Structures are given as C-alpha cells and as structure tokens.
Amino acid sequence: MMRQSIEQQHVLIAGGSGELGFAAARSLVDAGAPVTLLARGSEGLTTAATRLINDVDGDVLTVTADLANRPSLARAVEHATNSFGDISTVIYALRHDVTGPYDAIEPAQFQQAMNMMVMGALNLLALTVPAMQARGYGRVLFMMGQDALAGRRFGAADCAIMHALSGLIRAASREVAETGVTINGLVCGLVDSDRLAVEVDQVVSHTRRDRTAVMNDLAMRNPQRRFIELSEIGALALWLVDPNTAALNGQILAADGGELGSPV
Numbered sequence: 001m002m003r004q005s006i007e008q009q010h011v012l013i014a015g016g017s018g019e020l021g022f023a024a025a026r027s028l029v030d031a032g033a034p035v036t037l038l039a040r041g042s043e044g045l046t047t048a049a050t051r052l053i054n055d056v057d058g059d060v061l062t063v064t065a066d067l068a069n070r071p072s073l074a075r076a077v078e079h080a081t082n083s084f085g086d087i088s089t090v091i092y093a094l095r096h097d098v099t100g101p102y103d104a105i106e107p108a109q110f111q112q113a114m115n116m117m118v119m120g121a122l123n124l125l126a127l128t129v130p131a132m133q134a135r136g137y138g139r140v141l142f143m144m145g146q147d148a149l150a151g152r153r154f155g156a157a158d159c160a161i162m163h164a165l166s167g168l169i170r171a172a173s174r175e176v177a178e179t180g181v182t183i184n185g186l187v188c189g190l191v192d193s194d195r196l197a198v199e200v201d202q203v204v205s206h207t208r209r210d211r212t213a214v215m216n217d218l219a220m221r222n223p224q225r226r227f228i229e230l231s232e233i234g235a236l237a238l239w240l241v242d243p244n245t246a247a248l249n250g251q252i253l254a255a256d257g258g259e260l261g262s263p264v
Helices: 019-030 042-055 070-084 107-135 156-176 194-207 211-220 230-240
Strands: 010-014 035-039 060-064 087-092 138-145 181-188 252-255
Touching (some): 010 019, 010 070, 019 035, 019 087, 019 230, 035 042, 035 070, 042 060, 060 070, 070 107, 087 107, 107 138, 107 156, 107 181, 138 156, 138 230, 156 181, 156 252, 194 211, 230 252
Parallel strands (some): 010 035, 010 087, 087 138, 138 181
C-alpha cells in the first residue's frame, strides 16, 4: 500500500557523510523521516549523525559498506531494514573526483571510480528497489554535479561517470514506472560549501589570482549571480522524494540558478 506521509518513509542515504547527502538528511530528519546514513568509513558518519541528532533531534542510524562490494552492501541494507523497517526511499549522493586531461587519466584510477560510482549505483538499486516494487511504492534520487549534464575542461573522466549515472536514471526509471517507484536526478550547481572552498584554493594556488576575484568569477556563472545554498539543495531533495511527486520519473533537474540552460 502506498505510503502518503514522509514521516513513515525510511530513507537510506548513500554518501550521507558528504555535504550534499547531509543536506538531504537534515531536511528529511527535520520533516520526521527516519534516516540511515551510509558511507565507506565510520568517522565521517559518526560526525554527521551527531550533528543531525543535536540540530534536529530525529531518528538517525549509520551503516558502513563499500557500494562496489555487493555482499558488504547487502549486510548494511539488512541491518538498516532490521533497525528502521522497510527502506522506501534511497538517495545516492556519492562523489569521487577524477580530474585531468583526457589523455593523462590513469586507467586504474578511472576503473576504480567507475566501479564505486556506477557499479555501486547498480548494486544499490538491485538491493533496494525490487522490494519497493513489490510493495508498490518507492523513491530513488541521485544527487549529482553539473558534469551529469555538461562537459568541462579536464573533466572527461568525471563527465563520463556522471553521464553513465544519468543514463542509468533514464533507463531504470522506465523499468519501474508502472510499479509505484520513481527514479530521478538532482544536478547541483556551484554550492556554497567546504568542497567549493577547496576548489577555489586550488585555483588560487595554480593561478596566483586573488581569491575574492576567483569567487566572484565563479558566482557570475550562475545567472542569479550567486552560489547555491546547501539548505536549498536539502529542500529540493525533500520535495523530490515526497510521496506526492509520483508524476516526476526519469527526470534530471538542475538546481543551478539557470546556468546550464541559460545563454548568459
């Protein structure tokens, strides 16, 4: 039977210790949903869970697993299900950057990233979505960077991985469309985050440009002339997995102020 309340949804967030995953978790816990945070390492998970409990005071569980290792992931999914009940919502918010010129990408590094990001996504779907289909309800959301929709210099590997995930969303969403399950993507523009600060520092280090000038140039790429806030990403994630958004399926929406679709 379809669940009509966000409070009844057990949400599993892969990459829950990262900034995008945490933003989604914060909005969902605040809305009353029990949330399981999943990542490969426990240290970041513990910090994220403590922050959520202190700031929002909700039901939060942490599990560790390597998404590319299906038995490891299966154990984590089983533990989460035994703790909080059936998983009705899955959010995929992993990041694993491989940057550099297309002809200088290390094959082993690229293969490792593909295994973790793409094979990991397939494993996650295989271990959670069939049960959603059997129950007649489920929500899956992929949170990705702009490489999922556009190309960029020195981003050939990341673009290939993100475009693979975009293809997975479009194809898998067709397979589940009649079962009450939806699969969508949320592409996040330049978000005001610790990650952005590190990237700006790298640009400053290589170019010796003024940091404020670099930040201003990046912000001007957004037609709204600003960076996206993590709270906005969290609010959009909450909306996209809401029980009443069944009409959205196989969609990849961009939260970037119009940057990718604007001629500016």
